[in-house]
Amino acid sequence: MKQFDYGKVKEQLKEALDKKRYDHSIRTMRTCIELSKALGCDVEKAKIAGLLHDCAKGLEEKYLLMGYGLSDIISTDLIDSYKALVHSPLGAQVAQREYGVEEEDILNAITYHTTGREGMTLLEKIVFVADAIEPGRMYEDIDKIREIAFVDLDKAVIEVMNANIRHCLQTKRLVHPLTVISRNHYIKKERFKGETI
Amino acid sequence: MKQFDYGKVKEQLKEALDKKRYDHSIRTMRTCIELSKALGCDVEKAKIAGLLHDCAKGLEEKYLLMGYGLSDIISTDLIDSYKALVHSPLGAQVAQREYGVEEEDILNAITYHTTGREGMTLLEKIVFVADAIEPGRMYEDIDKIREIAFVDLDKAVIEVMNANIRHCLQTKRLVHPLTVISRNHYIKKERFKGETI
Numbered sequence: 001m002k003q004f005d006y007g008k009v010k011e012q013l014k015e016a017l018d019k020k021r022y023d024h025s026i027r028t029m030r031t032c033i034e035l036s037k038a039l040g041c042d043v044e045k046a047k048i049a050g051l052l053h054d055c056a057k058g059l060e061e062k063y064l065l066m067g068y069g070l071s072d073i074i075s076t077d078l079i080d081s082y083k084a085l086v087h088s089p090l091g092a093q094v095a096q097r098e099y100g101v102e103e104e105d106i107l108n109a110i111t112y113h114t115t116g117r118e119g120m121t122l123l124e125k126i127v128f129v130a131d132a133i134e135p136g137r138m139y140e141d142i143d144k145i146r147e148i149a150f151v152d153l154d155k156a157v158i159e160v161m162n163a164n165i166r167h168c169l170q171t172k173r174l175v176h177p178l179t180v181i182s183r184n185h186y187i188k189k190e191r192f193k194g195e196t197i
Numbered sequence: 198m199k200q201f202d203y204g205k206v207k208e209q210l211k212e213a214l215d216k217k218r219y220d221h222s223i224r225t226m227r228t229c230i231e232l233s234k235a236l237g238c239d240v241e242k243a244k245i246a247g248l249l250h251d252c253a254k255g256l257e258e259k260y261l262l263m264g265y266g267l268s269d270i271i272s273t274d275l276i277d278s279y280k281a282l283v284h285s286p287l288g289a290q291v292a293q294r295e296y297g298v299e300e301e302d303i304l305n306a307i308t309y310h311t312t313g314r315e316g317m318t319l320l321e322k323i324v325f326v327a328d329a330i331e332p333g334r335m336y337e338d339i340d341k342i343r344e345i346a347f348v349d350l351d352k353a354v355i356e357v358m359n360a361n362i363r364h365c366l367q368t369k370r371l372v373h374p375l376t377v378i379s380r381n382h383y384i385k386k387e388r389f390k391g392e393t394i
Contacts (some may be wrong), residue, residue: 030215080387162366169359174381180372187371 049109056091058131116182132160206269228327246306253288285311313379
């Protein structure tokens with residue numbers, strides 16, 4: 001992995017994002033570091049993914065107009081339906097082209113940080129959970145999720161997905177099918193774990 | 198539609214189901230009648246669909262062993278994952294072959310009474326909602342759903358889907374992708390309605 005100039009990247013990110021999102025990015029990065037140390041993930045990669053996971057948030061229109069494409073999660077005709085998800089696959093492309101991230105595993109962690117997916121890597125799970133439990137977040141059950149994240153990351157992944165789905169139900173948002181497909185995958189994995197004990 | 202012998206069908210259903218499920222079927226049938234009268238649906242069809250919607254419930258193994266197939270909602274390898282849904286597509290086949298129902302729209306209402314689907318017919322929506330609001334049901338928000346069902350059935354469909362998904366989250370059950378795809382369809386429809394007012 002090539003040397004990553006945190007000072008420069010942070011400056012660039014601070015310039016691009018509004019203050020609230022930038023602060024959230026820094027806190028997510030820190031939680032990524034903590035989780036990586038506890039769970040044996042590559043700290044450097046988790047740090048970069050955590051810092052840049054929201055690099056396209058609030059800037060969707062700008063980056064779409066600049067010609068950044070989408071992905072198989074959000075096709076063009078679905079942008080309006082899933083406004084809150086567009087920044088994730090878009091963010092991976094922005095991280096690559098505007099912030100110089102080359103590692104596919106970091107880019108995937110950014111792509112799937114909102115929906116999750118089946119069979120996530122440790123890095124993907126850490127970014128997914130860190131985004132939801134960083135110290136600035138407040139919602140029902142968050143303390144329980146913060147606790148289990150360091151003990152049983154898969155369980156924390158399910159709990160974060162539950163919280164995300166509940167939020168969509170409350171706010172009348174669409175639920176992306178990939179979110180329930182991912183949750184189903186981890187529910188089945190948990191059941192299987194239970195059976196082998 | 199050929200003459201339907203309610204006396205005979207009720208006897209047969211009473212014999213097949215346990216008392217709790219049979220009573221629920223009768224209540225669902227009555228709610229189907231009320232909703233149909235209020236909303237201009239074919240009362241006879243709704244009555245039959247309501248009465249027979251759970252005709253395979255608790256009898257999944259028996260009917261699978263008897264060679265009744267499944268459908269595109271639940272393929273054989275998914276039976277274990279979606280135990281609570283199997284009775285719906287299976288029930289349509291049982292209704293046809295064991296109870297003599299020939300009308301495709303009634304059979305579809307039985308097939309989709311648990312997951313829903315995009316673009317449901319009035320009959321399908323009535324059975325879907327009646328099953329969830331019949332007088333024996335008790336859960337959060339049910340009184341609100343009972344009220345709106347007679348005024349805005351699509352909204353009631355969304356609320357029932359929300360309640361179903363919440364129940365899956367609470368009980369660690371899998372959420373069938375078709376449930377969120379159907380909910381997304383009706384959420385989008387509601388949004389569109391809002392725009393045209």
